[in-house]
Amino acid sequence: MPKIALLSPEVSRKIAAGEVIERPFSVVKELVENSLDAGASSVRVELAAGGKGVIRVRDDGCGMSREDALLAFERHSTSKIREEADLERIATMGFRGEALASIGAVSRLTLRTSEGGEGGVEIEREGDRLAAVRDAGLPRGTTVEVRDLFFNLPARLKFLKSDSSELSQSAKWLTSIACAFFEVAFSLSHGPRQLFSWPGVRTLKERLYQVYGKDLVDRLMKADYAEGGSRVFGFASRPPSGRSDKSQQFFYVNRRPVKDRIMQAALNQAFRPLLEKNQYAEAFLFLEHPLGEVDVNVHPAKAEVRFRDSQAVFRVVQRSIDKAVLDEGTVKVVPFGQPPETASPRAAVEDARPGQLIGDPYARPLASRGPAPAAEERPGVSQSGGIRVLGQYLDMYIVAASEDGIFVIDQHNAHEKVLFERYKEIGRDKLWPRKLALIPILFDLPPSDVLSLEENRDLLAASGFRVEEAGGRTYALKEYPDILRDEEAQNIFLSLLAEIKQEKLDGRQDKLLATLACKTAVKAGEPLSRPQMEHLVEELFQLPRPGLCPHGRPVLLRMDRGQIDKSLRRPSN
Structure with a gap:
């Protein structure tokens, strides 16, 4: 009996549908893309149970005839391409003809559509x-209602997240696509609650104002540059404005939202000399590129593209920022003062923030472990295993030695590990020292971040952050952990919000603490005094597992004495 069997059409369709439809967000994405390709001027999305219960997408596009509507459920049926050559000049959001067939295979679906007039189906x-198929009197446009997603694929249901997490993914993508199609009206409702309703506007800047608010628009500069048949336009941070992560970097290729490493690398390289260390630009950059020079058929979810000449793309993105900076007349301000490499160790200690473990090298500001050793008892030698600090390399690595070998320690990862363990202790004891903002810090949140805040409010409060609504999309940060400086509290809070919404529920506490530790740890490239390095090494080697930071990166390398002797052909003692 042969071991290989041909799968039945039913099983084949479910497998194919699973590649296209991973979760409710996938359904929303495919249906909204169809609406935009149909020329809609208004798209309304309505969800229940985060999309696991109901997904309804209404548009006022061109609609379909009865014949086309029935054919649309056949796999690879589409109005957007006709022949193989068309794959080299795709201008529409969709093109594979898989959306309705895939959605219909794993749900209970109702399609209502009309080209206008009296007809409809x-x-x-x-x-x-x-x-069922029945005639219906309908206005021009299409409504697709999807119920009980994955009702016939219970295994897939088990991998869906909470209602709020699924809703957040749909809201985030709708926010992104709404920026690309600013002339189209978008709305999103979840049950009886309307999350947003944005009428169509004439410019990208107006849409950014609708979605993100005045604060973001005010700190952006306009970019517009063309070269060799390509054009980059949009908005990016006006230096020295930046943020501590890359979560607000959005890229579009011929209006398609994409995750593209080439464009992101060009953006960040252009901004490197303009922003402070570990600060990143906010950006909404649109690339208009010849259709034949970009392949959009390289990713199952059409989230990535491939360029025929990636160097040309890198160059035009980078030059678009260079031109924008020149147009703005922006110059990075370098303050006068003592350069880091000549600053005294005493000054480095005094400048450290309250609660930073490598501030005062002998203090235990967050959780005292008893009196610190007297200075004469520890002349450059840690109390853990006789490890002696030799110095700092490239302002990134601490080089230390013991009788058994040499250690190279990543100062950022090491401090992050120490802070993470300390923060866990504080969190368990509910002892977070808090700082009351004399003037509440106001900021605007996009819909996906509002949902993340609502879902994680208790977790954030337990970690020292108190946030209250201030009207509309505006929120006020009224309390935050005392370890944070006033000027960094908002950016770190927003980074935490972006990080934890991507984490499963049972891992969010550790994720929050790991991100907080990362943001408050000493950075690579920061000079440290000898007492600071000694204190950090001592704290690190008091931990039970010092080898990995909370994000899984290695903290240190060790070269054994035996390896050194062997490599140098010296007899071991």
Whole structure:
């Protein structure tokens, strides 16, 4: 009996559908892309249970005839391409003809569509089965209602996240696509609650104002540059404005939202001399590129593209920022003062923030472990295993030695590890020292971050952050951990919000603490005094598992004495 068997059409369709439809967000994305390709001027998305219960997408696009509507459920049926050559000049959001077939295979679906006039059709499907087809008097446009997603794939249901997490993914993508199609009205509702409703506007700047608010728009500069048949336009941070992560960097290729390393690398390289260390630009950059020079058929979710000449893309993105900076007349301000490499160790200690473990080298500001050793008892030698600090290399690595070998320690990862363990102690004891903002810090949140805040409010409060609504999309940060400086509290809070919304529920506490430790740890490239290095090494080697930071990166390398002797052909003692 042969071991290889041909799968039945039903199983094949479910496998294919699973590649296209991973979760409710995938359904929203495919249906909204169809609406935009149909020329809609208004797209309304309505969800229940984060999309696991109901997904309804309404548009006022061109609609479909009865014949086209029935054919649209057949796999690889599309109005957007006709022949192989068309794959080299794709200008639409969709093109594979898989959306309705895939969604219909794993849900209970109702399609209502009309090209206008008196005609219209309503089609009901349940999985692969056509349940009903009936004429209906409908306005021009299309409404697709999806119920009980994955009702016939219970294994896939188990991998879906909470309602708020699924809703957040859809809200985040809708926010992104709404910026690309600013002339289209978008709205999103979840049950009886309307999360946003943005009428169509004439410019990208107006849409950014609708979505993100005045604060973001005020700190952006306009970019517009063309070269060799390509054009980059949009907005990016006006130096020295920046943030501590890259979560607000959005890229579009011929209006398609994409995750592209080439464009991101060009952006960050252009901004490197303009922003402070470990600060990144906010950006909404649109690349208009010849259709034949970009391949959009390289990713199952169409989230990535491939360029024929990636160097040309890198160059035009980088030059668009260079031109924008010149147009703005922006110059990075370098303050006068003693350069880091000549600053005294005493000054480095005095400048450290309260609660930073490598501030006062003998203090235990967050959780005292008893009196510190007297200075004469520790002349450059840690109390853990006789490890002696030799110095700092490239302002990034601490070089230390013991009788058994040499250690190279990543100062950022080491401090992050120490802070993470200390923060866990504080969190368990509910002893977070808090600082009351004399003037509440106001900021605007996009819809996906509002949902993340609502879901994680208790967790954030337990970690020292108290946030209250201030009207509309505006929120006020009224309390935050005392270890943070006033000027960094907002950026770190927003970074935490972006990080934890991507984490599973049971891992969010550690994720929050790990991110907080990362943001408050000493940075690579920061000079340290000898007492600071000695104190950090001592704290690190008091931990039970000092080898990895909370994000899984190695903290140190060790070269054994035996390896050194062997490599140098010296007899071991």
